[in-house]
Amino acid sequence: MSERLKTTFAGIPFKNPVVLASGTCGFGRELDEYFDIGRLGGICSKGLLSHPHGGNEGIRVWETPSGVLNSVGLENPGVDAFIRDDLDWVNAKGTVNIVNLGGHSLQDYLEGAEKLNGAKLDILELNISCPNVKSGGMNFGTKTEVAREIVRAVRAVCRHKMTVKLSPNAEDIVSLARMCEEEGADGVCLVNTFLGMAIDIQKKAPVFQNVYAGLSGPAIKPIALRMVHQVAKAVHIPVMGLGGISTWQDAVEFIMAGAAVVQVGTATFMKPDVSMDIIDGMERYLEENGYGNVEEIRGIL
Amino acid sequence: MAKILGNRALGENFYLLTAEQENSARRGQFYMLRAWEHYPVLSRPISVFDADGGTVSFLYKVVGKGTELFSTLKEGQEITLDGPHGNGFPALPDKRRIALVGGGVGIAPLYLAARTYKEENPACTVDLYLGFSGQPVLTREFEAVADGTTVNVGGFVTDDIDPCAYDAILACGPTPMMRALYRKCTKSGAKAPLYVSLENRMACGIGACLVCTCKTDLGRKKVCKDGPVFLGSEVFGDE
Numbered sequence: 042m043s044e045r046l047k048t049t050f051a052g053i054p055f056k057n058p059v060v061l062a063s064g065t066c067g068f069g070r071e072l073d074e075y076f077d078i079g080r081l082g083g084i085c086s087k088g089l090l091s092h093p094h095g096g097n098e099g100i101r102v103w104e105t106p107s108g109v110l111n112s113v114g115l116e117n118p119g120v121d122a123f124i125r126d127d128l129d130w131v132n133a134k135g136t137v138n139i140v141n142l143g144g145h146s147l148q149d150y151l152e153g154a155e156k157l158n159g160a161k162l163d164i165l166e167l168n169i170s171c172p173n174v175k176s177g178g179m180n181f182g183t184k185t186e187v188a189r190e191i192v193r194a195v196r197a198v199c200r201h202k203m204t205v206k207l208s209p210n211a212e213d214i215v216s217l218a219r220m221c222e223e224e225g226a227d228g229v230c231l232v233n234t235f236l237g238m239a240i241d242i243q244k245k246a247p248v249f250q251n252v253y254a255g256l257s258g259p260a261i262k263p264i265a266l267r268m269v270h271q272v273a274k275a276v277h278i279p280v281m282g283l284g285g286i287s288t289w290q291d292a293v294e295f296i297m298a299g300a301a302v303v304q305v306g307t308a309t310f311m312k313p314d315v316s317m318d319i320i321d322g323m324e325r326y327l328e329e330n331g332y333g334n335v336e337e338i339r340g341i342l
Numbered sequence: 343m344a345k346i347l348g349n350r351a352l353g354e355n356f357y358l359l360t361a362e363q364e365n366s367a368r369r370g371q372f373y374m375l376r377a378w379e380h381y382p383v384l385s386r387p388i389s390v391f392d393a394d395g396g397t398v399s400f401l402y403k404v405v406g407k408g409t410e411l412f413s414t415l416k417e418g419q420e421i422t423l424d425g426p427h428g429n430g431f432p433a434l435p436d437k438r439r440i441a442l443v444g445g446g447v448g449i450a451p452l453y454l455a456a457r458t459y460k461e462e463n464p465a466c467t468v469d470l471y472l473g474f475s476g477q478p479v480l481t482r483e484f485e486a487v488a489d490g491t492t493v494n495v496g497g498f499v500t501d502d503i504d505p506c507a508y509d510a511i512l513a514c515g516p517t518p519m520m521r522a523l524y525r526k527c528t529k530s531g532a533k534a535p536l537y538v539s540l541e542n543r544m545a546c547g548i549g550a551c552l553v554c555t556c557k558t559d560l561g562r563k564k565v566c567k568d569g570p571v572f573l574g575s576e577v578f579g580d581e
Contacts, residue, residue, distance in 0.1 A: 067550035071567070074548075087552070095562050102545050102553035104384050109545060116552045116562060258383050287380060310384055310545045311376075313424070 045327045046082075046320065046335050050279050050302045051202050051227035053163055055082040055137055058296065058335055059320050062283050062306030063088050063141035063166065063206070064113065068127040069134065075313040080320070082302060083137030086123065088168050090143055091153035093119035099250035103239045108260030108285075109307055110237050112249045115143050115171060120156045132161055141206070143168040144181075147194055154199045165201045167192065167226075170208030170233035171255075182208040182233075185216045192224045204281060207231040209261075209268055218272040218280075230281040230304070231272060232265045258307040259285045266298050273299020273340055287311060289322025296323075299340035343420040347397060349413070352479040356447070357413050358391065360399040363423050367393035369455040370512075370539055370571050373425030374547040375400065375408075377415055382408050387544045387566070389451040389514070390426060398423065401450040401480065427547055428570050431455050431537060437509040438466050441534075442488070443523060445473040445499055445515025449484070451539060455512060457487040469508075473499030473515065498522070505532035512571075514539035524574040536574035540565045 046057035060083035061072070068086050069078045078084055096116025103110040118126070120142070131138045140162045144150035150167070157165060169182035169191055181191045192205055205221045207214055209232035218229045234255025239248040248254075265284020273280045282300025286292050287308035295303045308315045323335065332338060344363035351357055367373075367390045374385040386408040391401040404413050415421060431451070434440060440459055442452040449472050456468045469490040472478065478493050485491045492502050500519060505511060505527040511534050513520050520538040527536050542554040542565040549567030556565050558576040563569065 065546070065551055067552075071546070071548040071550040095557075096552065096555070100543060101555075102384075102543050102551075104382055107381055107383060109383050111545070111551075111553055113552050116555060259380060307383060310551070311380060313546075313548065 043324065045333065046324055048301060048335055050281070051164070051204070053137060053202060055302060057082040057320050057323070058302040059292065059316050059323070060085055060137070060139065060281065060302055060304045061309065061316060062304035063168070065306040065309050068123065069131055070127070072309070072313055073134070076317050079134040079136050081136045081316060083139050083163070084131065085139040085166055085304065086131070086141050087117055088115050088141045088143045088171060089117050089120050089123055089153065090115055090145070091120050091149050091156060093117065093122065097251055100248055103248050103254065105237070105239065105256065106260060108256050108258035109310070110239055110249070110254040110256050111234070112251050112254040114251070120153050124156070124160050128160055128162070137163045139164040139166050141166045141168050143171050147191060150191055150195050151198055154195050158198070158200045162201060164227070165199055165203045166230055167195055167203055167205045168233070170206050182217070183211050185211070185213065185220050188217060189220050189224060192221055192226060196225045202227045204228040204230045206233055208233050209264065209284070210236045214268050215271050215275045218276050222276045222278050226278060228279040228281060229272060229276065230283070232261070232268055232284045235261055235264070257285065259287050261285045262291060266294055269295055269300050270298040270342070286319070287315065289319045289326065292319050292323055293326055293338065296335060296339050297342050301339060344423045346415055346417055346419050346421055348417055349415045351413070354474070354476040354479060355404040356401065356479045357404070358399060358401050358480070359412060359415065359421075360397055361421055361423060362397055364396060365393055365398050365426060366395075367398050367426040368430040369458050370430035370451050371426035371428045372570065373398070373400070373423045373427065375412065376422040376424070377411055384408070384545055385422070385424065385547065386412070387427075387547050389539075390454055391450050392454050392457070401447065401453070403447040424547070427566055429568065431512055431539070431571055433462070434459060434510050435463060439508045440466055440468045441471060441503055441508040441511045442468065443471040443499060443503060443511065443513040443515070445519040446475065448515030448519070448539070448541065451514050452512075453480075453484060453487060456484070460487060471499050471503050473497075473519070500526055505530050505534060508532070508534045510534050510537070512537045512539070514541070517541070520574070521578050524578040527574065537571050538574050538577065539570045540572065540577065541570070
């Protein structure tokens with residue numbers, strides 16, 4: 042890997058701008074059997090809550106045209122277990138360690154953030170956009186002024202660099218991103234999944250017990266790209282872009298739209314080491330087009 | 343990529359696909375199969391029907407877009423086989439009488455199971471109970487690797503088995519079938535442990551995404567990584 046892909050995000054050096062997205066890569070152990078996850082720019086943990094949580098009942102995944110609906114509902118071992126069992130392992134990999142923190146209440150978020158203050162990590166990704174929890178999650182992330190309370194309170198407690206993961210289901214994603222900047226976030230990450238639905242016409246019932254679920258995959262890419270473009274134009278803090286990125290061309294599009302770093306999620310299900318293909322493809326593209334560094338194409342549109 | 347050696351239509355939408363790939367696949371494990379680039383998004387988890395070191399075969403049924411695409415593959419074409427995954431069926435060195443119960447396409451992993459249990463312990467008895475909703479498939483092949491084969495068409499294959507006649511019972515099929523078998527085993531006071539292979543919907547197939555997890559007596563477990571084979575008492579015990 043050359044200097045071409047090196048970049049910084051909120052002052053943190055990345056060896057390349059490709060990060061695995063929360064919820065699609067566990068804590069990295071399974072994918073590390075396919076490729077050295079140390080080659081990634083970064084890895085974002087499965088969404089954690091302060092306490093262990095079993096997640097949603099019933100069907101949790103449903104394939105759609107060029108997409109996937111999921112309703113995992115933040116099944117996770119809790120922050121303490123993550124710190125005890127996985128944190129050191131991830132840190133030893135030499136990739137930017139991003140920890141995704143969710144919550145069912147403000148108290149939950151604050152507890153989780155406090156526990157993580159004592160842990161070694163690079164970025165806390167504050168998840169106010171999970172569509173699959175009945176209370177908290179996306180409910181905090183659709184209205185700017187409701188989200189402001191969470192972002193402000195966690196920012197006051199969190200000693201790490203902090204990004205906020207935004208929901209595309211927000212009333213106004215640009216105002217939400219501006220609010221994050223005002224409240225001292227070091228960056229924003231968008232987009233999480235779109236709220237969707239599937240119906241089992243034989244059972245005449247919703248597929249998911251929660252009725253609605255989160256849509257990801259190539260189907261959402263054009264909308265995600267548009268939102269990244271709008272937000273990148275509106276804020277001065279860096280943007281991590283994601284939403285349906287499955288090829289290096291997709292990744293280049295997100296960078297041109299203004300993302301400093303991209304996250305790859307659902308595409309990992311198509312090919313576990315697709316992130317390596319994306320890194321290699323971006324490198325080739327930059328070389329062939331005479332760019333010395335990826336930052337030269339950032340936000341050029 | 344693995345070269346396809348054959349992809350035979352067996353009737354009733356069942357197909358047997360054989361591909362060339364070095365492997366160490368064991369009974370009850372599965373592969374993530376893919377024969378396209380981006381669409382459908384997800385690869386398909388398919389049980390190993392049979393495997394030797396150089397080839398692996400899959401008995402599958404066309405139920406959706408992915409399996410429909412598999413059914414169009416021809417000898418000489420290529421397919422991505424990612425695996426083997428999962429824990430597979432256990433070794434049963436001290437069990438003399440083993441029953442293997444399958445419903446629908448759940449019969450797929452029982453062929454390699456029967457074959458290897460017999461090879462590992464020729465003195466053991468392996469009986470197969472195969473349930474079909476339509477015309478049975480591969481019954482001659484199954485008969486060749488088991489001591490007794492009972493075929494049930496259109497009824498409940500769980501009605502055919504006496505759990506008390508066995509030292510171990512392994513099952514794969516629809517969840518209601520396996521749950522019914524678990525209840526029958528419990529009610530009849532059978533001593534044999536029941537192992538069930540779950541077929542939850544999967545996305546990653548490697549334990550990273552948590553969409554396939556199931557409730558067990560020891561908390562939630564990943565069907566793809568911790569399973570797909572569990573003790574019936576682990577997953578149905580508290581019902």
